[in-house]
Amino acid sequence: MADNVVWHHHAVERTVRAEKKGQQPAVIWFTGLSASGKSTLAGALEQILTEQGYHTYLLDGDNVRHGLCRDLGFSDADRKENIRRVGEVANLMADAGLIVMAAFISPFRADRQVVRDIVPDGQFIEVFVDASLEVCRQRDPKGLYARAERGEIKQFTGIDSPYEAPEQPELHVDAGRLSVAESINQLLEYLHSRGLLKAGYRLVDMEVMA
Known part of the structure; x- marks a missing residue:
């Protein structure tokens, strides 16, 4: 960074923006x-x-590669830069007082730690969406696993590129066993326990979200 680049402090601070929205900001990182x-x-x-x-x-892995990260590929170095950029954007959005959802494979622990270090203490929530490789292969809504196994996609996580599962995530969701509704209610209950949701929050109706 150039020596003449100096951080500019604004009169309206993070806490003020959050108070105006009546909520606690956070970055909820789904990996x-x-x-x-x-x-x-x-x-x-x-x-x-x-x-x-x-x-x-909501920041989604595919969507950011249409704009913010369209110049990046899927090498380890590009994946690292992809997550760094998204982490900076997510932090800016939380600075604006928002509750930010970020859904990224983000396969490397070190890269996820970089984002955790960017976000203020207590505002980064790592959610490990845990489904086995076998379950993910069976779902495969985009046909990516089949293409990767045919050699059409290189450096695909779980096939020829590793995934480093979180060792101590804030929340571990057993997505291979739980329904979407059950997973969402687990998330809502956790966010309430962290003080992000007010006492009047509502759980999901299991029959409605089947």
């Missing part, structure tokens, strides 16, 4: 294999929180 259910859970959680009056934003 797991492709097809484990990260985007499904992050999207459902955003919808539910928005319906209950919270201010949110």
